[in-house]
Each structure stands twice: as C-alpha cells, then as structure tokens.
Amino acid sequence: MDGGCVLCNDHDQQVLWRDELCRVIWVNDPDYPGFCRVILNRHVAEMTDLPAQERDWLMEVVFAVEHEVRDTLNPDKINLASLGNMVPHVHWHVIPRWRNDRHFPGSIWSAPQNDNPQLPVTADMIERLKQRLQQLAP
Amino acid sequence: MDGGCVLCNDHDQQVLWRDELCRVIWVNDPDYPGFCRVILNRHVAEMTDLPAQERDWLMEVVFAVEHEVRDTLNPDKINLASLGNMVPHVHWHVIPRWRNDRHFPGSIWSAPQNDNPQLPVTADMIERLKQRLQQLAP
Numbered sequence: 001m002d003g004g005c006v007l008c009n010d011h012d013q014q015v016l017w018r019d020e021l022c023r024v025i026w027v028n029d030p031d032y033p034g035f036c037r038v039i040l041n042r043h044v045a046e047m048t049d050l051p052a053q054e055r056d057w058l059m060e061v062v063f064a065v066e067h068e069v070r071d072t073l074n075p076d077k078i079n080l081a082s083l084g085n086m087v088p089h090v091h092w093h094v095i096p097r098w099r100n101d102r103h104f105p106g107s108i109w110s111a112p113q114n115d116n117p118q119l120p121v122t123a124d125m126i127e128r129l130k131q132r133l134q135q136l137a138p
Numbered sequence: 139m140d141g142g143c144v145l146c147n148d149h150d151q152q153v154l155w156r157d158e159l160c161r162v163i164w165v166n167d168p169d170y171p172g173f174c175r176v177i178l179n180r181h182v183a184e185m186t187d188l189p190a191q192e193r194d195w196l197m198e199v200v201f202a203v204e205h206e207v208r209d210t211l212n213p214d215k216i217n218l219a220s221l222g223n224m225v226p227h228v229h230w231h232v233i234p235r236w237r238n239d240r241h242f243p244g245s246i247w248s249a250p251q252n253d254n255p256q257l258p259v260t261a262d263m264i265e266r267l268k269q270r271l272q273q274l275a276p
Contacts, residue, residue: 046208046216047201048205055197055201056194067186070186077184077226078184079220079221080185080220081218081220082218083219084217085215085242085243085244086243104223106223107221107245107247107248109244109247110245110247111249
C-alpha cells in the first residue's frame with residue numbers, strides 16, 4: 001500500500017468483481033459505456049514487476065472482461081492499455097470503441113472528433129454487462 | 139492476410155525478432171527512443187479472437203520486450219497498449235516513458251507537454267537494446 005496512491009483502495013470505485021490479486025471496476029464514463037478497469041490490489045508499478053503467474057492471471061481477467069464487453073455490447077473495437085503515468089499502480093483500461101464515438105479513430109486520450117456521439121448501447125445491454133461482470137469466471 | 143492492411147506484411151518495418159506467431163519491430167520514433175511494437179503475423183482484430191495459448195504467448199513476448207526496454211533504458215514508466223482503431227490487426231505498443239518526455243504524464247496520443255525533451259538515453263543504450271531484442275528469449 002502507498003498512502004498517497006488513489007488506486008491503493010477502492011474508495012469511490014464501483015467494484016463489480018474481485019479476487020485476491022485484482023478487482024474489476026466500472027468506470028462510468030458517459031462517453032464510453034462499458035469502459036472497465038482491472039486494478040491490481042497491491043501497489044506495483046509495472047507488469048514486469050509481477051511474478052509471471054500473477055501477470056498471467058491478471059491478463060486472464062483482462063481478457064475475460066474484454067470477452068464480456070464484446071459479447072454484450074458488440075463494439076467496433078476494443079482498446080486495452082496499461083499506462084500509469086499519473087498513477088504508477090498497475091491498472092488496465094478495457095475500452096469498447098465505436099466508429100462514431102467521441103475520439104474514434106484516435107485514442108480516448110486524443111483530441112475529440114465527434115461532439116455528439118450516438119452509440120448503439122441500451123440500458124438493458126449495460127445492465128446485462130454489469131451482471132455478467134459480477135459473475136466473472138476468468 | 140488482408141490485402142489492404144499495412145500490418146499484414148513487414149514492408150517498411152525494422153524487424154528485430156520474429157517467430158511463427160509474431161514479430162518485434164523498432165518504431166524509430168525520435169520522441170520515444172526504445173519504442174517497439176509486437177505485431178501478430180496474421181490478420182486478427184482482437185486479443186479475444188485468438189486461442190488462449192496464442193494470446194498467452196503474445197503477452198509473453200510483450201513482457202519480454204518490456205523487460206529488455208526497462209533493463210537497458212531505465213525509463214520512469216512503461217506504457218503498454220493494444221488499440222488498433224486505425225489498423226484492426228493485433229499489435230502491442232511498448233513505450234518507454236520519461237517524466238520530461240514530449241507528452242508526460244499524458245499518453246503519447248495526448249497533447250504535447252514539452253517541445254524539447256532531453257531524455258537520458260545514449261546511442262550505446264539504444265544499440266544494446268536492439269542487440270538484446272534481436273536475441274529475445276521469451
């Protein structure tokens with residue numbers, strides 16, 4: 001634990017699933033329905049700081065989340081990223097993308113391309129995704 | 139193979155290592171010395187389109203590259219990303235980051251923060267990294 005790290009605890013996080021290694025949280029970004037993060041529970045900066053077994057398991061969780069996001073929301077693309085420049089605590093962004101979303105084809109950190117995206121995502125789809133993530137079986 | 143896909147062949151790519159599944163290329167970005175990509179050889183859009191065994195091996199290669207980049211260049215952070223919005227063919231960016239680089243703490247796709255980064259990377263370090271990547275043993 002690092003007392004100054006905002007990812008070292010789950011305050012203000014909507015945790016959908018967790019195990020001993022990591023947790024899956026709902027990002028709740030209005031531009032990116034279905035955007036999730038997989039956050040390592042302990043404070044480690046880089047993937048290669050982890051033992052191989054934990055690294056593999058973390059990626060299994062990331063890919064299990066990707067699978068559920070694709071299966072329920074049918075996005076045009078998935079973006080995966082582990083950056084951590086602002087918060088050097090391992091966390092993976094799992095981001096469904098659509099061709100008419102706010103930044104496509106740029107990254108979500110790039111300049112916006114579309115001020116009024118109308119994404120093909122219903123409240124039912126979101127509810128189903130949340131339920132499936134709560135029952136994640138990586 | 140997809141005839142219209144720029145990642146389906148290695149034209150104009152500086153390939154440092156390859157096996158049956160993937161290759162490691164040198165990006166040669168003047169702002170990001172040591173920036174590499176791990177590119178799947180065949181045309182597949184998403185990580186979860188791959189069989190688990192291939193997905194695992196691809197990540198082993200990504201983490202082996204991360205290890206060599208960290209060990210030779212000692213960056214402040216590593217960024218890993220699989221986006222593919224422009225080219226939906228699985229490829230991983232492995233990007234060494236420094237606190238005074240062109241976009242820190244933003245992503246490399248964000249607005250620039252520093253017009254004249256002076257990074258602590260020598261030609262010898264780059265040469266050593268290239269040699270080690272050519273002998274990669276994931």
